[in-house]
Amino acid sequence: MCLFTGNSKWEFWRRPWLIGHYITAVVASISFGLFQPEQSEARIRVLEKLPPLPAYIKESSIYVFTENGTYHLTVFLILIPFICIEVFIFVKELILTTSTLLASKKMSDRTYHLQRKFFIALVIQCGVPIITLIIPFIYSWISILWKYYNQGLMNIAVITTALHGISSTLVMLIVHEPYRKAVKSFFIPEEGFRKWYGMQRNTVILSVYLVFFGF
Incomplete structure (x- = not known):
């Protein structure tokens, strides 16, 4: 997904782009901790603002993450549209790359169907954060x-x-068959696992290399 063959500019900026995302995620998460108030006084102020609550809630251990969410809201309002734009750009580039390769006959029908299957799976996988993160956030x-x-x-x-x-x-x-097979291999007899591992060994080694050395 993060590699478009033949795009020299993207090949140059790919690593800084990935590193920048990791740094941004870490810095943003750590910065939230700077706005945590003193808990004993903050709990009193928060309970005063809330409507009448049962006694067991007031007496329970309450952690106040922040009393002023302006900074947090600003960060999310910047990051979420930025991420959505990135996803749109990647999807567009993926479609254009696939269409170009297919039109130039550099991609076989089988590869096209595999690419199409992967794209559909990717869309489904990208929909999970919308349900589990964005909707609760809104x-x-x-x-x-x-x-x-x-x-x-x-x-x-x-x-x-x-x-x-x-x-x-x-x-x-x-949605991803290779991952399903890898998990299933842990629940089949040892001989079956060895057979599967023998067939997939090169793929696993290549994947590990790309993760740690090739981004």
């Missing part, structure tokens, strides 16, 4: 800006966000 900020408090809906939003990791993994296993 609801959370609407509830903050409109001062609407609904503990049930907020619990659903938090649980949905917490399920992002496992849901992304499950979708990846469902």
